[in-house]
Amino acid sequence: MTRWRLPAGISSYLVLMTRPTKQGLMLLADALVLAFAVWAAYAVRLGEWFVPNRSQVLLMVVAPILAMPVFLKLGLYRSVIRYLGEQALWSVLKGMSLAALLWAVLAFMTQMTGLQGVPRAVPLLYWLIGFALVAGSRFGARWLLWLPTRSRFSGKQVLIYGAGDAGRQLAESLRRGRELFPAGFLDDDQALHGKDVGGLRVYPPAHLSTLLERFDIHDVIVTLPSVSSARRREVVAFLEHHPVRVRILPALTDIANGRHLVNMVREVDIGDLLGRDPVAADPTLLGRCITGKAVLVTGAGGSIGSELCRQIAALQPRSVILLEASEHALYQIHRVLQGVLGCELVPCLGSVGDAGLVSRLLVRHRIATIYHAAAHKHVPMVEANVLAGACNNVLGTLTLASAAFDAGVETFVLISTDKAVRPTNIMGASKRWAELVVQGFARQAAARGTGQRFCAVRFGNVLGSSGSVIPLFKEQIAQSGPVTVTHADVTRYFMSIHEAVQLVIQTGSLASGGEIFLLDMGDPVRIVDLARNMIRLAGYTVRDDDNPEGDIEIIITGLRPGEKLYEELLIASSNAVATSHPKIMKADEPSLDPEPLAALIEQLRAALRDRDEEAVRAMLMRVAGDPDCSPQTAAGAMQT
Incomplete structure (x- = not known):
């Protein structure tokens, strides 16, 4: 152990030297090495211990004087010894060859002037020994300098x-x-x-x-x-x-x-693999519905809601009201915002389905803008809890939108999902119903000329959110697999939370009433490819038929109830039109007249009161699955 302490200490001292000091030290070392190489060349040639005479001492002194300018010209002192590569051998070889040639010319010229001659083999031996010593000294120094780093x-x-x-x-x-x-x-x-x-x-x-x-x-x-x-x-x-x-x-x-x-x-981040640049925010749109106004965020402690709160905090609102049903989630986002928000911050523990609570909040704080992010959004969980999903996603949205309409709220933005398009699961169907509710209040606002704007925004999967597959894959990889994928061909759209929230904020400024906004999200991503990339990027290999010795296996588990192979953003693609934002589109999706919608809502309430899960499921899927939302479908649903 003691044997290694001295070199490690020396190397640490050398590393801390200034650059000119290091270069001077290298020059001195090369001068000594080359002088010794001349002496060694004589000793090897004569085969005995060699004591030089005055002329030979002069040749030994001249050797480094001739070599130094050559070495300087070839950049031998510009290199950092610790990071010297094998290509440095070529530079040393060229430098030593030219230096030996110059020395040999001088040595034989001294022979012509009458001084003691130089054996012909000495210049060749000088070249060989000099090359070995100069190159060896550099790579030896590199080894010495790397000692503390290698151990550390x-x-x-x-x-x-x-x-x-x-x-x-x-x-x-x-x-x-x-x-x-x-x-x-x-x-x-x-x-x-x-x-x-x-x-x-x-x-x-x-x-x-x-x-x-x-x-x-x-x-x-x-x-x-x-x-x-x-x-x-x-x-x-x-x-x-x-x-x-x-x-x-x-x-x-x-x-x-x-x-x-x-x-x-x-x-x-898997976002680095999506192959598209993030959508740039338009500064003129970001603060229009927020700066100087009272803003309510529902589901404020969720992945989307909390990011909404963070971005809203940077846009100088008059006040931010946080409505969240989870005490822990509300505590966390309130704690984070307390340190960065320079305005009134009101945490409110409760549900959007509580009509009295919602109405009091809107009136007391004079809310101007609502971002409605509260929802049950995990597909398997909502599929297994139909009544809770319908009550929260549909009736909760109805309660909040109704209170907003009565309180004169200027802007109401519903955060929807691509799963609301031709839904095959209860979560998507309930969110389509929520869109219909918002569209209904937009119609009422337009009919009465209140100037209120009700809109929705759809987007795909949000990277890193609680409902995203990314955290699940990370957890499975950390546990050495297997990574589970529902189907080899399943695809999804993806965007970052930051990007999604910027879109949500800007849509409120773009809305005139009743629109459903969506983002140009690029091409959908195959989930199995995403799984393979995440395994490789974690430093592992995929175990499959082509690589049976791989680290982590991908298992296909089969589609879950209500899950689709691919998602869509529009019920009818021809409905999409451009907006002033180059990456945001809007669609005037089909909606229901107020009377059929009100009747459907009442029928849904009755089924929920009766705890009739099958009736609730049938109603949600029938209405949400109709691409035209026609009154005939509504009537059929009521008869059912």
């Missing part, structure tokens, strides 16, 4: 993909930390290959397999904050074919002047 960061060295500003700042942050240590950069820019950036060598991505073995790399951090999502997806797809865990640096807008970059490195 064994198996914890990382490569950084991207040698730009963010990559260099991250490397500096990592060096000051204790968890990971940068071993080098990967970069697509050929002009940087083989060069040193911030003391780290830049390698082409094609050398990744070799680098993994040389430096014992297990992690690669992608620092490409300015590139498109499509390019980021290509990089991640390349890396996932290697046995490394991939991490990614957030966008430049999330980085505060390069500080604390290490803490901002996150695992690769």
